[in-house]
Amino acid sequence: MDDNQIIALYWARSENAISETAKKYGNYCHRVALRILDSREDSEECVNDTWLKAWEAIPPTWPEHLSAFLGKITRNLALQRHEKYNAAKRGSGQVPLALHELEGCIPGKGDVEKIIDEMVLTEILNRFLEGLPPESRRIFVRRYWYLHSVKEIAEEYRLSESKVKVTLFRTRSKLRQLLEKEGVA
Amino acid sequence: MMESRQILSALGEIKEKFVLEAEAGEPFREAGAADVDRAAGKTWRMSRRKAVTGRKKTVTGQRKAEMGRRNGRGWKILTAACAAILGVAILGGGLGAGEWFRVGTQSRTEETPAVGVVIPPLEVSHEENSVADMIGFFIYQGRVYVQYRLENGIDDLVGEYVGRATGSIDEWSSEEDYVELAGSISGDIYTVNGMSPEFMLCIPRGEQVDLFINDNGLTLETGADLFEERLHLSGNYLAVEYEGRESWFYGKEEVYSVGSEHETVISRFVEAMNEAEFMWAEDIPLEEGQRNIFDDKEIYHLYFRMENGLTVHLRLFDGGYVMFSALHRVCVQIDEAAFSEMTELLVKENPSAGN
Structure with missing residues (x-):
């Protein structure tokens, strides 16, 4: 499914939007999160948060580049999470x-x-x-x-x-x- | 003192094009570069496989860039492939509220005019894999309006209120759901100032205007039928801008102005478009090894910025073919001299904008 079709699903408030997003960009977002968090479990949670954020943001947004849009959300969420863990002496990974x-x-x-x-x-x-x-x-x-x-x-x-x-x-x-x-x- | 954390954080907001560029993962060096071999040692073979994967990813990236851009912050670009399966048709002629539509595939045309083309009412079947309900469209007065582009500034464009699109169509909709004002998107529908409501309508969205075009059953003999009768191009554009295919494709937004001193060249180009006969884009001859016109023949994108705030976006293809971006199944082949004069001007104005 191409990006605009996926975005159209968000606009139609179809829950398939998330499953299609996860199918296409799950690995990509997971990799972005994993490099920051260095934990599969934390990355998984972070990626789930990304889908939620995307659901909240689309509509009204119609991202020009869905991959970059999702990657940016994941990166920001992962960095926030990393910050929190770092305070608790759990920081690791590339950050x-x-x-x-x-x-x-x-x-x-x-x-x-x-x-x-x-x-x-x-x-x-x-x-x-x-x-x-x-x-x-x-x-x-x-x-x-x-x-x-x-x-x-x-x-x-x-x-x-x-x-x-x-x-x-x-x-x-x-x-x-x-x-x-x-x-x- | 600024902290490195601030830089890392601010980097998260850099332009998406940089992120996409890096994501592409294309190797910098040709396979077999000796120093890389030495440096990478055993990992070279693995990297080579990755390079192949990287190329595939790049193609995906290109597609994404193509799909996501230009029609206004990601509103649907109807690609050739998409067009082949999209469509909504009124069955049984005129349709009033409560009558229904069928969703299915689009045939080329059953009517063959002596000159030009007739864009057929789209036959739309309600098949499972149809993407019709994924495209931004609504039905108004029995006509189907499909997204063209999003424009900035609503003051000059938005006319009279005509109704409200319900956005009630989704992938589970049945035939009975395809009624007047139904569609895949919702919003208040208005006429577009200066445009026939039979051809173009709009839905304002904040500071922007989402434009929709109805091409069902449109008979186009010569360019003037579209560029003058519908789009009123001559004498109504304030500026002309352009970008190379490479820039457009990768979303680089390297858009340049054509200087007003070249008005004569532009006028001759428009005149040549108006005089040329319409034809089906799929009839453009491809050379050996070429896959389609969009990948292999496209050279420039021209943007006519109109007085009312509308942009007429034209796509130029090698061989003198010009296409209005909203009607990607048809084009005109214009006079060779007028086409060359324009493309040579664009090269001269900015050599790096070409491909």
Whole structure:
């Protein structure tokens, strides 16, 4: 069933919407959640929450890209759940590693401290990603949106792991420069 | 001090196109690249299999992009495949409230005019796998209106209130449910300013307008029957924009303006469309190895931004074929010189927009 047919089921308030969504995107969402939560059981719960959110959001929304829409919900829910678990010392998976790596994007303590609005940050990130070469962009998004490991990215894109690491390092450095230039970090 | 957690969180809201691009999973290198072989060692063979899977996923991604875009935030694009099975027809001629519809497959046409095409009333059977009830449509005055696109701004487009679509049709509906004002979507129906209500109606949705087109039984001999009589193109567009097929297909939204200094070229193009005879898109000859016109012949998308806020979206195919995006089974083949003049202009205006 194509995406628009699935969305039409949501609009028709048909419960088949969820089963068809799960059939088509269950694995995808599960993978997104699993990389963040590192637990099959927690991921399963997170994905179920995603279907519920989708049910609430459609209608009135008609997602332009259903996979990205569902992936984004799953990612956000998983990160929230991870945050909660982390507070309870249960955090694991790719998130701590990614957070550690992203610290390299943040200038040192000598910089002016500023509170940054997330929307502003997203806008900067969109501009930043737009300007990146496609290869670097895809690697960066794989690592920090999908939370894929360096090894997985290397295999998927058929690159050496060192190439992926170097690309990520350079991209983070560029992001740091941009954040400094924008005066938001 | 900003935390890395904020960056990770903000990344969750980046544009979907970046997420889809990364999801595609296409390998960067050609199979057999020596350094990758050395670096990946044994895993290379596994990766190669994954690369094949990745390509399949990419095709899916392309389809999703194609399906999801352009008709206004995901409202139905009726693809050729979909069109072949979609349809709603009035059985037994004129139909008033309480009469019923049958759902089924669409035949090409039984009427063959000397010139042009007659888009048949769609024969719709109530078969189990029919997707008719999945398409956004409603029935008004015995005609079936199918979603065209979602436009921004309601002030100039929305006319008189004509009724309320009940949205009562779903995949379990029976033939008896296909009554006046029934359909797969609900909302208050209005006329569209400047458009015949027999051809186009709309349902306002907040700040946007969902447009619907009825093509059942439409007789189109020359382009003027559609582009002038129904869409009133000449003299009513404020701007013309375009994007390459690649951009449209992947949802890149790299849309460019055609400068107003090129009005002569645009006028000649419109004139050529008006003069050309309508034909069935499936009659466009394919070269060896080509699967269909949408995958193998499409080159540009043209958007005529009209004074009333409507967008007339045209699809251009190699060989001089032009199609109104809402009527994807028919097209015109226009004068070669006018077509080339336009496509050459688009290449000149922005070489990277082409394919």
